[in-house]
Amino acid sequence: MKNTMFELIEKYDVITIFRHVSPDSDALGSQFGLKQWIMDTYPNKQVFALGYENSKSKENVYPCSDQTDDETIKKSLAIVLDTANAKRVDDSRFQSATHILKVDHHILVDSFADTEIVDDLAGATCEILSGMFMENGYKLSAACAQYLYGGLIADTLRFSIPTIKPHTLTIASYLVGCGVDVAKANADNFSTSLKQYRFENFIRSNCTVIEDTFAYMIVRREDYERFGLTFEEAKEKVFVMGGVHEFLAWALFTEKEKDEFGQPRFNGSLRSQHTQITDIAMKYHGGGHRYACGVKDLTLEDIDSLVTSLLNRVKEETEVK
Known part of the structure; x- marks a missing residue:
């Protein structure tokens, strides 16, 4: 099945590559890494890396998205990377392509492509792509390898x-x-600015710790804007509560917008050491991996309920042990 990607790329003269909304390093690294490989290998093919949202924290590492018209997409092979479900693709025009290929490492929740390569035990989509290149004996350009390695270390936390x-x-x-x-690659993905450093310390100092095993933080818009950060930058800081021996799970809820009634809506990032939490995330407009998930469009009441569910899951694990 994995060789199917190379066969499809060989077949099509126009290739469009898509990623998920709010792209992280794995989404961007796999997208621009694959684009670079296609350009290096097939200089006469047209290849476009598409997406409307640009991550401000990654703007000095990855190029800006390409632009193309609807007709070009319709005649293309569309490759959707690092995206579990169709609604999260950052350009819905992929659905009009002649053939859709999905390459992903999330738990399968939505089969939306004509051809799908999914390995939910892979640490990153960049790992899947790199593995296919390696197994087929390709010598990658340094630029291509740099993109893929960056995504690999980011999603696997080195x-x-x-x-x-x-x-x-x-x-x-x-x-x-x-x-x-x-x-x-390490500096691009793990170094931080002074304002981000101060915001990270704000989270460490103000997060709620329950029974020494679970930590979470609700970040309001005024909180991260006070530090000069955007929503995209702030929501990535869930790792700040990681690395604590006692924390079996942790979560960061970041205000994105207010609804029509003026009530805040939050997106959340959930993490655990070794407790499966995907099923919980799926009940709150989310999903992802076994130990790392995202949720979105939450009210404060949703967060209370979700925190209770996570805390109960952690308690279950401690009791079993």
Whole structure:
């Protein structure tokens, strides 16, 4: 099945590549890494990396999105990367393409493509793509490898998540062998500005800790704007509560907008050390991986209910142990 991607790319002269909304490094790295490989391998093909939302925190690392018209998309092979369900694709025009290919590492919740390559045990979509390149003996350009390596270390938190396998590190070695600047990739994905550093300390100092095993933080718009951050920058800070031995799970809820009644709506990022939380996230307009999920469009009442569900799940795990 994985060779199907190469067969499809070979077949089509026009290729459009899509990612999810609010793109992270895996979405952007896989998108621009694949685009770079296609341009390096097939210089006569037309290839477009599409998406309306640009991540301000990644603007110095990844190029701006391309633009193209509807007719070009209609005759293209559309490749949707790192996106579990159709509603999260950051340009709905992908649905009009001649053929749709999905490559993803989230738990399968929505089969929306003609051809799907899904490995929910992979640490990143960049890992899946890199594995296919490696297995087919391709020598990647340094630019292509840099994009893919950046997405790989970002989504695996520098190879620290529970699903890391020996194969993941083999792929990382392969990418480094293609010319990755490892120090730059780490700086691009894990260095922080002074204003972000101060905001991270704000979260550490103000998060709620329950029974020493669960931590969460509700961040209002005025909170992150006071530090000069955008919503996109603020919502990425869930990692701040990670790395604490006692925390079995943690969550960050960030205000995005207010509804028609003036009530705040929040998007959330949920994490756990080794407690499966995907089923909980799916009940709150979300989903993702076993130990890392996103939820969206939550009210304060939703957050209360979700926190209770997560806390109960953590208690269940502690009691079993």
